[in-house]
Amino acid sequence: MALxxxxxxxxxxLFLLFFSSQPTxxxxxxxxxxxxxxxxxxxxxxxxxxxxxxxxxxxxxxxxYGADPAWVVEKVADFAARGAYVxxxxxxxxxxxxxxxxxNPVARQAIEWSRSQVQFAHLDFLSQLPLRLAFESESGQRIxxxxxxxxxxxxxxx
Numbered sequence: 001m002a003l004x005x006x007x008x009x010x011x012x013x014l015f016l017l018f019f020s021s022q023p024t025x026x027x028x029x030x031x032x033x034x035x036x037x038x039x040x041x042x043x044x045x046x047x048x049x050x051x052x053x054x055x056x057x058x059x060x061x062x063x064x065y066g067a068d069p070a071w072v073v074e075k076v077a078d079f080a081a082r083g084a085y086v087x088x089x090x091x092x093x094x095x096x097x098x099x100x101x102x103x104n105p106v107a108r109q110a111i112e113w114s115r116s117q118v119q120f121a122h123l124d125f126l127s128q129l130p131l132r133l134a135f136e137s138e139s140g141q142r143i144x145x146x147x148x149x150x151x152x153x154x155x156x157x158x
Contacts, residue, residue: 095111096126
């Protein structure tokens with residue numbers, strides 16, 4: 001499917017990072033702002049699979065706006081169980097903690113509806129997610145938000 005389709009979906013970003021300075025290339029798909037959009041997530045995962053991605057990172061906002069918060073959280077939790085990196089987004093935080101401040105009225109309404117669609121297991125998974133992500137590539141290169149020396153240096157911001 002053409003990448004233009006992803007732009008039309010409007011809620012999901014897919015980036016492929018290639019670390020090829022070592023004999024083994026790591027292909028990392030970074031997906032962010034899923035916002036419970038099942039169709040967009042399925043499309044991007046299919047594209048990542050075609051690109052032979054070896055690692056996945058989900059950078060928050062699994063819920064909000066879209067119609068499938070439980071499905072998206074379950075799918076990402078499945079990827080996390082297989083080694084994907086996942087961080088908490090502000091919409092995820094608002095789902096866990098109803099007293100969360102800072103969302104606009106439309107986002108607040110979407111979160112309130114999403115809360116009625118998820119179960120305790122979804123909230124439990126989200127509540128265990130870190131706010132920051134730091135990891136090493138398969139070649140042993142350290143990759144962390146705000147890293148200032150040694151390539152690769154990547155800043156991942158939700």
